[in-house]
Amino acid sequence: MKKYFLLFSVIIPLINACSNRPEPIAYGEDECEFCKMIVMDKRYGAELVTDKGKIYKFDSIECLVGYIDNKKINKNDYSSVWVGSYAKPGNLIDAGTAIYLKNDDLRSPMGLNVLAVKTEEQLSYIFNRYGGKRLVWENLFPLVKEM
Numbered sequence: 001m002k003k004y005f006l007l008f009s010v011i012i013p014l015i016n017a018c019s020n021r022p023e024p025i026a027y028g029e030d031e032c033e034f035c036k037m038i039v040m041d042k043r044y045g046a047e048l049v050t051d052k053g054k055i056y057k058f059d060s061i062e063c064l065v066g067y068i069d070n071k072k073i074n075k076n077d078y079s080s081v082w083v084g085s086y087a088k089p090g091n092l093i094d095a096g097t098a099i100y101l102k103n104d105d106l107r108s109p110m111g112l113n114v115l116a117v118k119t120e121e122q123l124s125y126i127f128n129r130y131g132g133k134r135l136v137w138e139n140l141f142p143l144v145k146e147m
Contacts, residue, residue: 020079020080022047022082023047023055025039025047025057025090027039027040027042027090030045030057031057032058032060032063033057034058034063034064035063035110037109038059039057040059041059041060041108041109042089043086043115044060044083044084044086044109045057045058045059046061046064046083046084046092047092048064048067048078048080048081048082049078049080049082050079051078051079053079060108060109060110061140062112062140062143062144063109063110064081065140066144069141069144069145081095082094082095083098085098085118085122086115087117088118095137098116098137099116099120099136100115100135101114101115101116101127101132101133101134101135102114102133102143103115103133105130110147111147112143112144112147114135
């Protein structure tokens, strides 16, 4: 029985290490890979997962996009990218399928003021309350370059 426990205790972490899934952000503890600030706001954290399972954490969508752009990272260089859900703080959603809203009244940590949600219903609720401009993932790169 001890052999099997030992075997599983070695194999399971190796399997998880190659996952393309995000891991929970330790808000107030994890440091942003791009700007080196502590990740604080549960509505804006982000992660990039490499093909080898290494996870880079960011304090905002704009830091994630800036990191990808500055490092010249393309889709072949990473396994998955995740952004914080404004509608469900602390939850990460797929960056490629997320819906983005830019509104300067809804302040993000680094000042681009873009938030992400998973569904049209979440976007409608926030848009009807605050207004703004709807964006998709590809729209973020030129905005970050203008910062």
